[in-house]
Amino acid sequence: MEKLLKKPLIYLFLVGCLGAQQVFAQTKQGGKPISPDLFGIFFEDISYAADGGLYAELIQNRSFEYTPADRYGWNSFTAWEYVTKGFGYGAISVESQLPIHANNPHYARLTIEEPGQEGIGLQNNGFDGIPIKKGEQYNFSLFTRLLSATPIPLSVQLRSRKGDVYGEVSLNADAKEWKKGSGVITAGVTDDSAVLVITAKERGSLDIDMVSLFPVKTFHGRANGLRADLAQTIADLKPRFMRFPGGCLVHGDGLGNMYRWKNTIGPIEERKEQRNIWSYHQSMGLGYFEYFQFCEDIGAKPLPVVAAAVSCQNSGGTWRIGGTGQKGLPMDEMQDYINEILDLIEYANGPATSTWGAKRAAAGHPEPFHLEYLAIGNEDKQTPVFRERFKLIENAVKQKHPEITLIGTVGPFPAGEDFEAGWKFANENALQVVDEHYYEKPEWFLEHKHRYDSYNRSKSKVYLGEYASRGNTWFNALAEAVYMTGLERNGDVVRLSSYAPLLARTGHTSWNPNLIYFTGTTITRTPNYYIQHLFSNNAGDRYYAGIVSLDNEVNTGASCVKDSKTGDIIIKLVNAGENKVKAKASIASLVAPHANAAVTVLTENTTGKNAPAVAIATSQLEAGKVINYEVAPRSVVLIRVPAKK
Template sequence: MKKLACFFVYVFVCMGMGAQAQTAHKLKPKLPAGSKAISPHLFGIFFEDINYAADGGLYAELIQNRSFEYTASDNREWHPLTAWRFTTEGFGYGTITIETNSPLHANNPHYAVLNVEDEGREGVGLTNTGFDGIAVKGGEQYDFSVFIKQLTDNSFPVTVYLKSRKGKLSNEATFNTQGKDWKKYTAALTATETNDSAMLVIVAKTKGKLALDMISLFPKKTFRNRPNGLRADLAQTIADLQPKFMRFPGGCLVHGDGLGNIYQWKNTIGPVEQRITQRNIWNYHQSVGLGYFEYFQFCEDIGAKPLPVVAAGVSCQNSGGTWRIGGTGQKGFTPDEMKAYIQDILDLIEYANGAPTTTWGAKRAAAGHPEPFKLEYIGIGNEDKITPVFKERFKMIYDVVRAQHPEITIIGTTGPFHSGEDYDLGWQFANEIKVDMVDEHYYEKPEWFINNLKRYDTYARSASKVYVGEYAAHDAGRKNTLRSALAEALYMTSLERNGDVVSFASYAPLLGRRGHTQWNPNLIYFTGTQICPTINYYVQKLFANNDGDIYYSNIVTAHVPDTAKTFAASCVKDSKTGDIILRIVNRDSVPVPAKINLGSLGGLQSTAVVTTLSGDPMAENRCGDAQNIIPQTSNISIGKSFSYQAPANSLSVIRIQSRAKVKKQHVEKK
C-alpha cells in the first residue's frame, strides 16, 4: 500500500509539474529562429573612489579635510591642517593646534583647538580652500555646519562666510556657542556671485579657547535634494546613462593596501561624524561621507541594481608596492578573523534587505529608508591573484552566503587580466565550485578589442555567466579618442551578441577629476565647475539608453572583408516597448552601405530615429569646446528591407518603434 500511495503521489506531482511546465511555456513564448534572450541588464556603471571620484567629486561636500584626519600616510605631503589656513585678519592673534584628548567621537579622533589671544577687528579662526577652491554660484544657498565645544567658560560669537581673494562672497552668519559639550551649529550662506575659487572662513570673535570639528559646507541643491548628498550636475550626468546596475565601491579600493586597509562597509554608515575615515589605496584620503547608505540610495534614485563588491578575505597582491617585484603582498585573514568577516558580509545583506525589525535592517531604517534596497547581487573579490590563500577564503565566504542566501547571485573573479595563469586558474576554480558569475577585466589598446570580437562566441553556455566589470580601450597617451570609443562600440556589439553569457558590462573608471587622476582614461572628467563627458561616454550612453532583451542575428549585413574588422552590427528588441534597435559601427575611413532586412520582425513603423556619433578618429572631447563630438539625431524612412549608409568612423543607433506602441500612445493621448 505504501508503494501504491507513493505511486499516486508521484503521478500527482508529475501532473502538477507538467501543468507548471505548460504554464511556463505560455508565459515564455518560443522565440523566432535566429533570435535569443539576452541579459536585460547588460550595460551599467562601475564606481570606484579613484581620481578623487568621491571626496572632491560625486560627494557634494565642499570642504576638504573637514575633520582634520589627513595624515602623511594618506599622502606624504599631507598633515591634519592640509587645505586649512590659520586666519588672523584684522590684527588678531592666537594659536591653532590639533588635539585628540577629548574628541567628538572615538571614530573621529582629531579636532582643532583655537586659542584666541586677541580677536582684533575681524576675529581669529580658520579658512578652508576646498578642492582646488570652492565653486559657488551666485544666488545659490549653501548649508554650513560645525561641531564646537568651549574649552573656557565664556561663550563665543562665531562668524562664518564665503570669500574670494578680492572680498566677501556671501552673507555673514553668526551664532553664539553654548557650553563645554560638543554641539552642532548650522547656518545658511547665500553666494552673492559666481566664483570657482571661493574659500570658507570661520572665526571666533572673543578671547578664549574652543574646539572645532566636522566643519562642513554643502550646496542646498544636491542630487534629488538628499541630505549628505551628491553633486547634482555630476550625479545627473551619470543618471543620464540610464545604467541598469552600479558596482561599488571598487575596484582595488575594496581589497586595499594590506589587511588593515581592506574596505569595511560598517565603517561607512551612520552619522557622518561617527564614521571611520581611512587612507585610500590611491594615495589620498576617504572621508566615507559617501558610504554604503549613500551608494544604495543613489542606485535606487537612478534605477540601477546595486552590486556591492567585498574583499575575499585577502588583501591586494600589490599591497605595500609589491607590484614592482611581482605582486607578493597578498595576505589572508586568520580563521578567527574570517568568522567575523563572513558575519560582516551576512550583516551587509541584512542591512540591504532585512526588515526594519532586524539588527541591521533597523540601522538602514534609522538612516531614513525602512524599505529594503532589493539587493540581488554581491561580488566577492577583485582582480585577486588565484592562490591557495585566496581560494580557501573565497570558498569559506561562498559556502556560507550560498547556504544562507540562495537568492543572492554571487560574482567571483578570474584575476587581474583577460588571459594568463590567474585567468586560467580563476575559471578552473569557478567551474569547480560552480560560481554564478565571474568578473573579467581588461584595459587594452583598441587593436585588442578589435581582434577579440569573437571572444565570447565559444564560451560554454552552461558555465558561469560573465561580468565584464572593468574595460576600456586606451589610445596613445591613454587618451579618450573617437578611435578608442569605436573600438569599444565594436566590442559592445559582440557583448550583445553574447548577451546569453555576458550578463553585465561596465566601463572603468567612471570619474576623474582634472589634475588629480591616478588612472587614465576615464569615462567622465570634471572640475569644480565643469562636467566633461568623453566620446566614450556617449558610446556607453547610446548603448545603455537603447538596450534590449532579445537579440536577432543576420539582420544587418555589409560587404566588407571579415578580416578588416572595421564593421560590426547588432539588432535587439526591447520587449517592454516592442521597439527594435540597430547598432551599426563603421571604423573605416569611407562610408559603408549596410543592408537591413526587417521582414521577419513585422509590425514596425515606416520611420525611425537614427543617432550618429562620427568625426575625426583621433579627436578628443574637451571641456567647453564647441567642436566636441556629440551624438546627432535625425529621422529616416525605412521599409521591411532598406539600405543605410554608415558614415566613416561612426556609431549609428537606429530605433524603430512598433506600430502597436504608437497606436497605444495615440489612444492614450485621446
C-alpha cells in the first residue's frame, strides 16, 4: 500500500482498469492469477470436419447407410459404382434382413452370374478421390458373408480413375456368417484421387459391409485413428482444452437427431450412424473414445458438450422445411437421459471395474481420461422448457459429481433477449461457467476489446465457446488479436475461449470463416490460425496490469503475462492500425536486468499465392528495466523475456 501511495497516478490507473480489490491482490501476489486453460479449440463435425476430414477413413459411405434424408439425391450407393468391365454381369442390391448389427442395418449384396475377364464388383471414390502416396501402406478391411456354396476369391485394388492398378491385396469370402477380412495395400504411386475397387472373379453371391481403408500412419499410430497431418496442425496450437462434438450438432435437428454419446463407442460396426444437422452424414467412427484419446494425445483437457434435453431452436428452420423448433424430451424420459450423462462421466473417469469404466478399458484405455469440464446445452433459446430440463441435469450432476465444472449457455449472440435472460438465469442459479457465442465484424472486436473489464468477478465465469470476426483476412486476424489481449487481461473472469469453427473441407463448407481449410492432400492455415497459435503457445497464468503502455489506444492491444512453469514474462503487442505505435514495457520488477529476450513479429505475407498467409520474423533484444518498442502498422509482436535467474 505504501508503494502505491507514493505513485498515485499509477494507482489511479490500475484502479480504473481493474478495480481496487484486484489492484491490492495483484500488488500483494505479483500479478493476478488468470485461467491456465484460457486458449483451447472447439471441434464440430461441420463442413466435413470428421468424416472426410480429421477421421482418417478414406472410404466414403463405407457401410451403405447414406439416405436421401442426409442430403437430397443421396442413397445407399452414394460414392460407390458398380463395376462390370470385361464382359462380366450380375446384380447389386442393398439389403437389410440380417445385418451385422441392428445399429448398422444396411449392406450390399453382390451376385456374380458371369465374372468375365476382370470380374464384377464395387468401386468407391472416397471423398473427392482417395489420396495415396507412393510407398505408403494402407490397412484395408471389410465384412463379408458367403451366400453361395463355394468360397469366392476377392481382389481389392487401389486404381487410378482410368483403371491403372496401384496396389492390391487378395481375400476370400468363405464364411456363412459375417466375417471380417483384412490386408495391407502398398501404394505404387502417388495420386490424390485414386479409387478402391473390390472385384469377384468366380460365380456366386455374397454380402459386403463396413468397407474400410486407413493409412497405416495415422496420428500417433492409433487404430481407427486420425489423419496425421491435420491432427498435427491442431496439436501445434497446443490447446489447453478441446470442446467436442459440437455445436449445433449436439442438440441436433429435432429430438430424434440429438447426439447420443453411447451410439459412438464400441466396435465401429456396432455404432449407430445418423444424418448430420449440416446436411451430410456421421459414421460415428470418430466417437467419444477417439475424442477423449485425441485430447490426451495433444495434452488438451476434454470438454464434452451434451444436449440439455432439448432440440435446436432452429430445427427444421435453417436446414429443413416444416421443422419443429426447440422441443424438450418428455419428462418421463428425463431420468434415463440424466443417467446417460452420469454414465458419460463414469466412462471418462470411473475405475476399470465400474460398468462404463470397463467399456473404456475394453477399448484399450484402462486409466481414466480425467474429465474436469462438462457443458450442458449449446446456445439454446432461454425458454421454460430448456430451463426446467437444464436444472434437472445440473442438479443431478452436481450432486453425484461435485468435482466436475459445469458450463451453461446464454444463447448465440453477445447481447439481446436470450443473452440477458441467460445471464439472469445464471446469476439466479449461481452457475459456475456460462458459454457465450458471437460472430461479428472485425470492427466490433476492436470496439469491444474492453468487454469483460466490467464483468462481475464474483459471479459466473465465462467460456467464450465460439467466436470469429467473419473473415480470414489479415485484418480479421489482427482484430481478433487485439480482442485476445483483452481476454488475457480478463483471464480471471474469462476461463476458456475457442475460435470457431475449427475445420472445413474446401468445396464442402457449411459455414465461413474457419480456422483451417483442407483437401485430401493440402492444409491451409489461415491468418487467424497463426494468431491462435501465437497466443496459445505463449499463454500465461498470471497477468500484470500497468506494465505495458501504448501511445495510441485506437485499434491496438497489449498484454503482459507470466508463465509460472518457465518463469518467462510474455508481452504481446498488437497494432491493427495504419500507423506506427510506440510501446513501453516497464519490467524491472519482473525480470533480471539485461535479459536476452526473444522477439517474434507477425505481418501479412504478400509474397505470393502459394506462400503462407503470415510472415514470421524472429530476432532478439536486450531487455533492460524498460523495453521501448515501435510496433509497425498491421503487425503483432511477441516479446518473451526469460525468467529471473
